[in-house]
Amino acid sequence: MPRINSPLKPFSTDAFRDGKFLTVTDADVLGKWSVFFFYPADFTFVCPTELEDLADNQAEFDKLNVEIYAVSTDKHFTHKAWHDTSPAIGKIKYTMLGDPTGHISRNFDVLIEEVGMADRGTFLLDPEGKIQYIEVTAGGVGRSATELLDKVRAAQYVASHPGEVCPAKWKEGSATLTPSLDLIGKI
Template sequence: MLTVGDQFPSFSLTTVPAGPDGLNGEFITINNQSDKGKWKLFFFWPMDFTFICPTEIAAFSDMETEFSERNTAVYGVSIDSEYVHLNWRLHNETLKNLKIPMLADNKRELSAALGILHYEAGVDLRATYIVDPEGIIRHVSANDLSVGRNPEEFLRILDALQNGGLCPCSWHKGDKTL
């Protein structure tokens, strides 16, 4: 598994765009040059049409404005194709108004390069990467397939990384650093 300090791999993935455009079937390509100069948060989920995944996707989408205010693009990724992503968005009320794109890694190229494929299930772990504007991984975590993430914690970690100081346990934006 790639880790902190590693270069995030080059990629080019077909995407269901954010917002209403994502529901019209016109796909776009996002690659490692997209959103150049921004921080990036990538969160991976095992597969579409499951139970925990839409709760996480919606929660990250709901916080898109907070991430954007921190010059950070948020990308959701799974091994499903753009057609499966589109169908899921069309048939799941929770996902219809997403503010973040859904990237299709159906060839598993990015997931394999990152080393986040579950050995037995062959799907993505619930991995999350925070990548700085130079493409360097600054945070990585992975949850068991049965445990969802808290996007607020990733916002806190992003704030700490962007702060540049030594941030103690449970530090939040505005708190003193060491």
């Protein structure tokens, strides 16, 4: 099972982005922050609401230099068909990875083997390809892009400010903590 600071495992797959098919590999991910957003399947119910929420917030992810990779075990052809027919999915400008073999889903340990679909898993990777945040929810529980943005901002802040940590409910611009002996028992 992936853990915090686990490295991205090698992969190569077909994808759909901006009306085009392309190949994406693990090497393409390195060098910027990235979110791997696993979902069970195209043409479903909760999934389009989550993917639309990400699309509606993409400008904020772009400002943070975060690349979004939506991943399901569908083929890239299916991603295109869904993009072309669903108003919600038609908003998507980020990359949709096809994972028909389940290889990437297995790499992140979110593949439900008996049904061949991924759990709802969210993974934030730093520019070195190391996992900095993990969230896995039950199939009927949708995720929030704004909550994810808060996690991204906190992870980026901590990465660029060694010695500081972000407390619960931290928002960009809020006070952080500097762990020390003097702080113990005073929070």
